[in-house]
Amino acid sequence: MRLSPQYIPRDLDSWSIGGQPVVGIEDVARRAGVSPSTVSRALRGRSGVSDRTRQRITELAAELDYSISRSASGLATGRTWCIGVVVPFIWRWFFGQIIGGAEQVLRAAGYDLMLYTAGDEESRERFFRELPVRGRVDAVLVLSMDLTEQEADRLRGLDLPLGLVGHEAEGFSSVHIDDRQGTRLAVQHLINLGHRDIAMIQGLEPKPLGAIAPVIRRDAFLQTLRDNDVEPRPEWLVPGEFSISGGERAMDRLLAGAHQPTAVFAYADELAMGALRSLRRHGRSVPEHMSIVGFDDHEMSEYVDLTTVAQPVRAQGATAAQLLIDQLDAKSRKTTVVPVPIDLVVRGSTAPPRRSAER
């Protein structure tokens, strides 16, 4: 028999960490003069409880400040009401937005959000090896992680509903833009302006490559150039670590080269902003000396007057979360794929080259 709260001696200096809830379902039941099952039924909105009883129990629970033990409930039902959300970084605008969109939808559906970041090689490898989500969540939502097939497989092994933003994968409900088309939009825009010497600041490519955004955009970049009879220069493909300063370093490198491009396509707006910073530091003006196109339409992009490929961000997080919830509700293995529209937003960072490039 459990003691009632006032008889539990509290150590004033130390926590009873690991202790059980002070008031349990049995306490509520006893006070209400019913059995624990009735309390459970009443509180979970199950049928088979008279309105009067339910009412009384609800009030009593509130009065005693009772809340169910998630561990016990989870153990008994197998449901955790938690969704694992995996992102590479959380401190980038793009991911903050996308998590925010997902969070809102999950919360509204009664789920809590367990956040996992797996950005660098090490934490990523560790996440997929240990799968800390195991036994903790009812479903997993992967946000713009550019999963390798191997990683996707580990997740499939969880036998849980899976969601993905950024590309498609067998067994995942997903939401994604057409990266190829987005890239074409950007690069063709530069070519139409008269540029032929075009560089790209790339996104990071995970080890075992798949048909994922950084690869697709790079390929589409090269393909678009070739489609326009422009032979790409390998040294004009520079890798950019996903941050403003990463973009800055990438542009520094381009500017240090013997030949310089007249335009640059950046994998993401934050990289483009870094590029702008580098250009300014080097005294090159945009778009006079160099045109820049980004990707995402970051909230600062309008301010810095950056031409970019716009995609909805929050909405993608929200939609992906919703797909997952739908699957959970329907207990269905059937996945859904939602395509997302994109849009070239032309601003002041792109213009025709000063004179046509000599080669």
Next chain:
Amino acid sequence: MRLSPQYIPRDLDSWSIGGQPVVGIEDVARRAGVSPSTVSRALRGRSGVSDRTRQRITELAAELDYSISRSASGLATGRTWCIGVVVPFIWRWFFGQIIGGAEQVLRAAGYDLMLYTAGDEESRERFFRELPVRGRVDAVLVLSMDLTEQEADRLRGLDLPLGLVGHEAEGFSSVHIDDRQGTRLAVQHLINLGHRDIAMIQGLEPKPLGAIAPVIRRDAFLQTLRDNDVEPRPEWLVPGEFSISGGERAMDRLLAGAHQPTAVFAYADELAMGALRSLRRHGRSVPEHMSIVGFDDHEMSEYVDLTTVAQPVRAQGATAAQLLIDQLDAKSRKTTVVPVPIDLVVRGSTAPPRRSAER
């Protein structure tokens, strides 16, 4: 007796959501020829298991892809190895950084992170009413929420270690800057440049006010003006919703007034950036027509050449997380307060007013 995995019929169309793990501790025990207790001891690093046995069990567990059920373990021990992290928004740079800092430390200590956002009035009220963290987490970390006394009290009622970034509160281990000093630094800088007509774009102030950042900075702003014999104008205190466009609207409002300030102190860099955007749209140049000072030293602030009060952000999240972990380890109720240094970074957005203000 549980069936072994291969005998569990899998429905190919629907999830067995709510099912229990496919391989449990008992399976491992049976295969290892020991009892569940020994497996438990072996896997949790408890003493009383021979090295050979422990070794064998560890390998077997890996082979069977066994992972403990967190619900069951949590129920038995009362420990969830989860920390609840509460932030107002996650899509703002500042919060992304601070969560990132906390996440890294928590993860390293073996904790998972449960993310709760409570930005707008409604979700905030709901969070503190329902306290969804109850029974889910071992501790709660509140990041820059500017808690009211009432809210802090709800949290204290959880009887769990509590952490706080941004201000101090009884019962919380905290990490915070000196907002008063930061504000003085910024405003005095403007005054020293010769400004006397200074406006402030404020932060949001929660309903039942406490000694929290938005209030402290506003008061310090007014006090600094008065200390310099400048009488503040009420209409030059404009509220800013915490976003770039919030800052933009605030500046729009200032520019629409009959009298206009020669300098503006913004509660945060993102508000300042919005102000810059508004100024540019109105054809006013910075710092010629108007000086701007922000707060935080956002990663874009250098690029937009914004004078600002710099504070470490990631580090504050990390430190707060560490304080919490220390408390958890020591099972101690003793809280710690860590002051954080700040620094005025003077850039190009501030200069003397064009001519001294006439009054």
Next chain:
DNA sequence: ATGAAAGCGCTAACAT
């Protein structure tokens, strides 16, 4: 060093 047994708090199938 290891095993047996008794829970942890809640839920659900089966009574009544």
Next chain:
DNA sequence: ATGTTAGCGCTTTCAT
């Protein structure tokens, strides 16, 4: 409509 009972999977005394 409500109560009884038997677990959920793990941990932890207490034996041995």
